[in-house]
Each structure stands twice: as structure tokens, then as C-alpha cells.
Amino acid sequence: xxxxxxxxxxxxxxxxxxxxxxxxxxxxxxxxxxxxxxxxxxxxxxxxxxxxxxxxxxxxxxxxxxxxxxxxxxxxxxxxxxxxxxxxxxxxxxxxxxxxxxxxxxxxxxxxxxxxxxxxxxxxxxxxxxxxxxxxxxxxxxxxxxxxxxxxxxxxxxxxxxxxxxxxxxxxxxxxxxxxxxxxxxxxxxxxxxxxxxxxxxxxxxxxxxxxxxxxxxxxxxxxxxxxxxxxxxxxxxxxxxxxxxxxxxxxxxxxxxxx
Numbered sequence: 001x002x003x004x005x006x007x008x009x010x011x012x013x014x015x016x017x018x019x020x021x022x023x024x025x026x027x028x029x030x031x032x033x034x035x036x037x038x039x040x041x042x043x044x045x046x047x048x049x050x051x052x053x054x055x056x057x058x059x060x061x062x063x064x065x066x067x068x069x070x071x072x073x074x075x076x077x078x079x080x081x082x083x084x085x086x087x088x089x090x091x092x093x094x095x096x097x098x099x100x101x102x103x104x105x106x107x108x109x110x111x112x113x114x115x116x117x118x119x120x121x122x123x124x125x126x127x128x129x130x131x132x133x134x135x136x137x138x139x140x141x142x143x144x145x146x147x148x149x150x151x152x153x154x155x156x157x158x159x160x161x162x163x164x165x166x167x168x169x170x171x172x173x174x175x176x177x178x179x180x181x182x183x184x185x186x187x188x189x190x191x192x193x194x195x196x197x198x199x200x201x202x203x204x205x206x207x208x209x210x211x212x213x214x215x216x217x218x219x220x221x222x223x224x225x226x227x228x229x230x231x232x233x234x235x236x237x238x239x240x241x242x243x244x245x246x247x248x249x250x251x252x253x254x255x256x257x258x259x260x
Contacts, residue, residue: 050256051188051196051246054168054204058193062162064119066147077117077147077189081250084187086121086163086173088180095184097207097236102186104240105247106140114251118146119189121163123173123180125150168195168204184208188246191254198242210239 062074083105085098102118109115118140125148137146149159163169163183173182186205188196197203213232221229250256 049199049245049249050253051190051199051249052201052203054195054197054202055166056192056194057166057189059162059166062149062159064147064149072147075193077119078193079191080117081114081191081247082117082119082189084119084121084167084189085184086123086169086182088123088182089125092180092182092184094208097211098184098186098205101205101207101236101240101243102140105244108244109247115145116247120146120148121159121167121173122148122150123160123175123182170204186243188243190250190256192257194257196246196250198239199246205239205243207236207239210234210236 057074059074064072064074064076066072083102085095085102087095091099105116106118118137120137137148140146160173164172167187169183169185169187171181171183173180175181184207186207188205190196198205210232214235217229217232220227
């Protein structure tokens with residue numbers, strides 16, 4: 001072989017770094033897709049629509065202050081299907097997939113005799129001015145269908161901790177330089193105060209992760225058009241569909257308690 005005719009390899013550091021980053025993203029997305037493929041397999045082999053049981057909320061002392069200024073107890077939600085989320089008054093972009101799902105759910109049940117309540121832990125709310133949250137939550141329904149709990153700085157060690165330890169959000173909300181870090185998922189609470197997850201799985205309703213997976217897949221597909229990529233098998237519309245069907249199941253089976 002005449003090596004004198006060979007061209008030197010392109011060692012442009014910027015190009016090498018960009019290629020490395022793309023490969024890392026590709027590997028991450030491939031792993032996520034593989035994980036969701038397995039979860040979809042679990043879903044397809046399950047013959048039950050029943051949303052999974054995670055835990056039961058039993059605390060009687062948690063007071064709710066709604067945007068109409070009235071105080072209620074958390075146990076007042078018993079007998080209702082409730083969607084729970086945490087939000088600051090200016091939601092982070094990561095909350096948008098869950099807010100879109102919430103909107104889809106409320107639209108689905110808008111004209112039905114039974115429709116879910118919405119419970120929001122407001123991370124920078126104020127008990128002295130509860131009406132400030134009315135505008136933020138108005139599109140999802142009116143009080144008392146839409147309830148909010150102030151989880152501001154004064155309540156950080158109680159209600160903020162409560163969202164993680166009892167409501168099954170993944171982390172305690174924190175604030176730094178006016179920006180909140182919090183779990184954007186939706187939590188589904190049934191009529192008997194059980195937290196319910198995706199049927200057949202011990203997973204919550206994490207729309208942000210699914211949306212991020214979809215976005216990364218599109219990025220990698222664009223950057224690696226020659227690769228035979230497996231598309232995400234769990235998508236935002238699919239997860240919304242499962243959530244809506246799970247709520248319908250709860251209305252069809254209002255007395256279901258625990259694993260029996």
C-alpha cells in the first residue's frame with residue numbers, strides 16, 4: 001500500500017468535540033428508548049386497565065387554601081379523582097408537557113357528570129393574597145374544582161417535604177436566585193386517597209421525561225440520518241391517552257381499595 005497518497009485525518013478539535021457530544025447523546029437516547037421498549041412490552045402483556053397502586057395519603061392535618069380564599073382539609077378530596085402538581089406562579093418550561101396533559105384531561109371530562117379536581121402546590125404563593133393564583137389556574141377549572149396549597153418559604157420544611165414524602169414527587173422543591181427546581185410530573189389521586197400510577201408499572205405520570213425523550217430522538221435522527229434508530233414507543237399522546245383511560249377506569253371502579 002502506497003502510504004504517500006494518504007491524506008492526514010481531520011483533527012479539528014471543535015469537530016471532534018461536536019462528534020463526541022452527538023455520540024454521547026445517541027447512546028443516552030438509545031438507552032432510554034431500550035428502557036421504554038421494555039416498559040411497553042410490560043404494558044402490552046398486561047390485560048388490566050387498572051392504574052397501579054403506589055401509596056395512600058392518610059395525613060388529616062394538611063389544610064388547603066383555595067384561590068377563592070376558603071380553607072379546606074386534604075381529606076376533603078376523598079371521593080374525588082384528583083390530579084396533583086407543583087408549580088411556581090411562573091411555571092418552568094419543563095412543566096409545559098404536564099400542563100398540556102392536564103389541559104387534555106380537563107377537556108376530555110369537561111362535559112361529563114364527573115370530572116377530576118386539580119390540586120396545585122404553589123411554590124411561591126401567599127396565604128394573604130390567595131386570589132393571585134386564580135388567573136394562573138383559571139384555564140383548568142374554577143374553585144372548588146381547582147385547589148391550591150401554599151408551599152412557600154415558610155412552609156418549605158413541611159408542605160414542600162410533604163410533596164416528596166407523601167405525594168410521591170421525586171424531589172423536594174428548591175429555589176435559587178428566583179428560579180425553582182421541582183418535579184414537574186402529575187400525580188393521580190383516586191377517590192380513596194391512593195396514589196395511582198401507569199397500569200402494570202410502578203411509574204408515575206412523568207410527561208417531561210417523555211417529551212424530552214421525543215425531542216432527543218428527533219435531534220439524533222437529524223444528526224445521524226444513516227442510523228436505523230428505534231423510535232420512542234412511549235409518546236406524549238400515548239401517555240395522555242393512558243392517563244385519560246386510567247381516570248375513566250377509576251370512575252368505573254370507585255370503591256377499589258388497595259391490592260385486593
